[in-house]
Amino acid sequence: MKTMVISKSEFMMFLKHPAWLWLKKYKKDKLPIPDEGLQALFDEGTLFEQYAEKLFPNAVKLSYKNGNDFSGTRYYALPELTAKEIKKGTEIILQGRMEVNFSEEGNITSIFDVLERVSDNTYDLYEIKSSTNVKSEHIPDLAFQTIVLEGAGLVIRHIYVLHVNNKYVRQGKIDPVGISTKVDVTDKVRESLEETGENIRKAFKILQEKKMPDISPRHLTHGGETLDEWLEIFQTIKGELPRYSIYKLCSSDPKTLAWLEDNGIELLNEIPLDGPLTEKQLRQVEAMKSDTQYINREEINNFLSALQYPIYFLDYETMAGVIPAFDGYRPYQQVPFQYSLHTLNKPGGKLVHKEFLHIENSDPVPNLLKRLRDDLGGSGSIVSWFMTFEKNRNTEMGKMHPEYEKFLTDINERMVDLMIPFAKGWFVDKDFFGRASIKLVLPALLPELSYKELNISNGGEAQRVWMQTILEGKNSEKKQEIMADMRKYCALDTYAMYAILKYLESKV
Numbered sequence: 001m002k003t004m005v006i007s008k009s010e011f012m013m014f015l016k017h018p019a020w021l022w023l024k025k026y027k028k029d030k031l032p033i034p035d036e037g038l039q040a041l042f043d044e045g046t047l048f049e050q051y052a053e054k055l056f057p058n059a060v061k062l063s064y065k066n067g068n069d070f071s072g073t074r075y076y077a078l079p080e081l082t083a084k085e086i087k088k089g090t091e092i093i094l095q096g097r098m099e100v101n102f103s104e105e106g107n108i109t110s111i112f113d114v115l116e117r118v119s120d121n122t123y124d125l126y127e128i129k130s131s132t133n134v135k136s137e138h139i140p141d142l143a144f145q146t147i148v149l150e151g152a153g154l155v156i157r158h159i160y161v162l163h164v165n166n167k168y169v170r171q172g173k174i175d176p177v178g179i180s181t182k183v184d185v186t187d188k189v190r191e192s193l194e195e196t197g198e199n200i201r202k203a204f205k206i207l208q209e210k211k212m213p214d215i216s217p218r219h220l221t222h223g224g225e226t227l228d229e230w231l232e233i234f235q236t237i238k239g240e241l242p243r244y245s246i247y248k249l250c251s252s253d254p255k256t257l258a259w260l261e262d263n264g265i266e267l268l269n270e271i272p273l274d275g276p277l278t279e280k281q282l283r284q285v286e287a288m289k290s291d292t293q294y295i296n297r298e299e300i301n302n303f304l305s306a307l308q309y310p311i312y313f314l315d316y317e318t319m320a321g322v323i324p325a326f327d328g329y330r331p332y333q334q335v336p337f338q339y340s341l342h343t344l345n346k347p348g349g350k351l352v353h354k355e356f357l358h359i360e361n362s363d364p365v366p367n368l369l370k371r372l373r374d375d376l377g378g379s380g381s382i383v384s385w386f387m388t389f390e391k392n393r394n395t396e397m398g399k400m401h402p403e404y405e406k407f408l409t410d411i412n413e414r415m416v417d418l419m420i421p422f423a424k425g426w427f428v429d430k431d432f433f434g435r436a437s438i439k440l441v442l443p444a445l446l447p448e449l450s451y452k453e454l455n456i457s458n459g460g461e462a463q464r465v466w467m468q469t470i471l472e473g474k475n476s477e478k479k480q481e482i483m484a485d486m487r488k489y490c491a492l493d494t495y496a497m498y499a500i501l502k503y504l505e506s507k508v
C-alpha cells in the first residue's frame with residue numbers, strides 16, 4: 001500500500017477547511033485553477049524571494065519551480081539531494097526538501113526556504129514571505145517545517161520570518177538588506193508545536209475517510225476572503241447557490257453560519273431579526289424581508305446639500321508591486337498612473353469628461369499631476385468613492401513633489417465620499433448584499449450600467465494588465481486595445497458616481 005504523504009501546503013489547506021485537504025488528495029478536479037490575479041500574487045512572492053535569497057550569497061540552491069508547483073523528478077529527488085548537502089556540512093541550503101515518518105498513518109514533507117548551519121547538527125530556519133509583516137498563518141507553517149526537520153534529526157535553534165520592509169524606499173539598484181525585515185518567531189513556533197502535531201494527526205484521520213468531509217463553510221477557520229474562495233469550491237460540488245442564500249450574509253463568520261444551519265435557515269429573508277446579527281447584517285436582513293429600499297431622506301438630503309458646484313467626480317487607477325518600479329517609491333505603494341474626471345458645472349448642466357492615462361515605462365506621477373492641475377478647477381466639491389484611497393495617494397504624491405503639495409492638499413480638503421450614504425446605512429437595498437462597493441451599488445440601482453460588459457471590470461485587473469503591458473512590455477500587439485479598455489473602465493467609475501448621485505437626488 002502506498003504511503004500517505006501530507007505536504008506543508010496541503011496541511012495549510014487543512015487548516016483553512018478540513019475538506020480542502022481531502023479534495024486536494026482525492027478530487028483535485030473540484031479545486032479551481034489559479035486565475036490570472038492569483039497567479040500575479042504568486043509571481044510577486046517569487047520576485048521578493050529572489051531578492052531575499054541574495055542575503056545568502058554562498059548558499060546552495062537545490063530545487064526549481066514549475067509554475068507554482070514543485071514537481072517532476074527533481075522534486076522527488078530533493079530529499080536525497082538535501083541529505084547529501086547536510087552530510088557535506090553545507091553552510092546554507094535554499095529550497096531543500098525533507099520527508100519523515102510522522103506516525104503509522106503516513107509521512108509528512110516540507111520544502112524549506114533557507115536552512116543555515118550554525119554548528120555540527122544545529123540550524124537556523126528562515127521562511128521568506130512577501131507580506132509586510134508576520135501573519136498568524138506563518139506560525140503553523142513554520143511549526144510544520146520544524147516538526148519535519150527535527151523529525152529528520154536536525155536541531156533547530158532559531159526560526160525567522162523574512163518579510164518585506166514596506167518602509168524601504170528605492171534609490172537605484174534594489175538593496176536586498178533594505179527591502180527585507182527579519183523577525184524572530186522561535187518562541188511562537190515552539191509554543192504551537194503541540195497543537196500543530198495534533199492538527200497533523202487530525203489531517204491524517206480526515207484522509208482515512210473514504211467519504212468527503214462536510215464541506216459546509218461553517219468549518220472554515222476564518223471568514224472573509226477565505227469564505228469567498230471556499231464558496232467557489234462549495235458551488236462546484238453542490239451546485240449554484242440561490243441568489244439570496246445565507247452564505248451571502250455580509251461579514252459572515254463560521255460561528256454565525258453554524259447557527260443559521262443548525263436552525264434550518266437557508267435564505268436571507270428567513271433569518272430572524274433577533275438572531276446573532278451585527279448592525280450591518282441586520283440592515284441587510286431587514287431589506288430582504290421588506291423587499292423595499294430603506295432611505296433616510298433627512299441624512300441624504302443633508303449630505304447632498306453640502307455639495308458645491310462645480311462638482312468633480314475623480315477616480316485613480318494605480319500600480320503597486322513588491323519591488324518598487326521607480327526610484328522614490330516603497331514596496332506595495334499605490335502609484336497613480338491614470339485618472340478619470342467627470343465635471344458637472346451647474347445643476348442640470350452638461351457633464352464633461354477629461355482623463356489621463358500614462359502609457360510609457362516611466363514614473364507616471366509627474367505627467368499625471370501636471371495634467372490634473374490643468375483639468376481640475378480651484379473650487380467645488382471633488383467626489384470620490386471611498387475617498388480615503390484617493391486622499392492617501394494625494395498626500396503621498398505631495399510629499400514626493402512639493403511643488404504640487406498645496407494643490408493636492410486643497411483637493412483633499414474639498415473631497416466628498418459618495419460611499420458614505422451607503423456605508424452608513426442611509427440607503428439600503430437588498431441587492432447591495434450588505435456592502436457599499438460601487439460594483440454592487442451601481443447594478444442594484446442602475447442595472448443598465450454594468451461593469452460586466454467591459455473587458456477590464458475591476459481595479460485589481462486594471463492594475464495587473466497595465467503593469468504587464470507598460471512595465472513588463474507584454475501584450476505589445478494588443479497595447480492600443482488594452483489602453484482603450486483601461487479608459488472605458490476608469491471612465492465608468494466616475495460616470496457611475498455621477499449617475500448614482502443623480503439617483504440619490506431623484507429619491508430625496
